[in-house]
Amino acid sequence: MSNHFIxxxxxxxxxxxxEFPNGNDEPRRLLRLNVYFDNPVPTKEGFEDRGGFWAPVELWHRDAEHWKDLxxxxxxxxxxxxxxxxxxxxAEExxxxxxxxxxxxxxxxPFRVASVMLVPKPVADGEKAAGE
Structure with a gap:
């Protein structure tokens, strides 16, 4: 059973x-996040969380190794x-x-983010850098 989620x-x-071995191919990479999805409802004092829940989030992607530090x-x-x-x-079956x-x-x-640093994309062999 599955359905669309945002x-x-x-x-x-x-x-x-x-990382999981994948035969002779590059390994499959998994980044698992533990996320609390809240339900903020406006009140006179600000907001109150009503009906939030925790869910594991799995992100399978070749770039997962780079994102683990992000x-x-x-x-x-x-x-x-x-x-x-x-x-x-x-364990108790x-x-x-x-x-x-x-x-x-x-x-x-952009909540609770102190700073963002953009780094130029590395240029692959045979490609021209932006502006060339």
Whole structure:
């Protein structure tokens, strides 16, 4: 079972990065984020969170290794992807169900970001740099 998902939330912990062998091809790379998707509702005093939830977010991408240092605990993100249901057994052999988000995109929102540094894209062999 899956469906389309778009949500805004905060990273609750440091991202977890893993690589998985893929035969003779380059390894598959996974960046797992723990995100709290809140539901802020306006009140007289400001905002109140009503009905937020935690969800693991999996981002499978060849650039996941580079992104593991970019995403930081507390950062505000916008996640687009699909929700999937995982069924598994715990150590006591009890059936458990977890919902996770398989992300297509994870955007950084400019809340709680102290600075941003843009670095020129490296020029590949045979290509011309911008402005040449």
């Amino acid at each position: 949500g805004e939330g905060n990273l609750g912990s440091t991202p977890e990065y893993r 995403y930081q605990k507390g950062m505000r993100v916008l996640v687009q992807g699909r929700t999937t249901r995982d069924e598994w057994e715990d 009890q059936e458990r169900v977890t919902f996770k988000v398989e992300a297509r995109r994870v955007g950084i929102l």
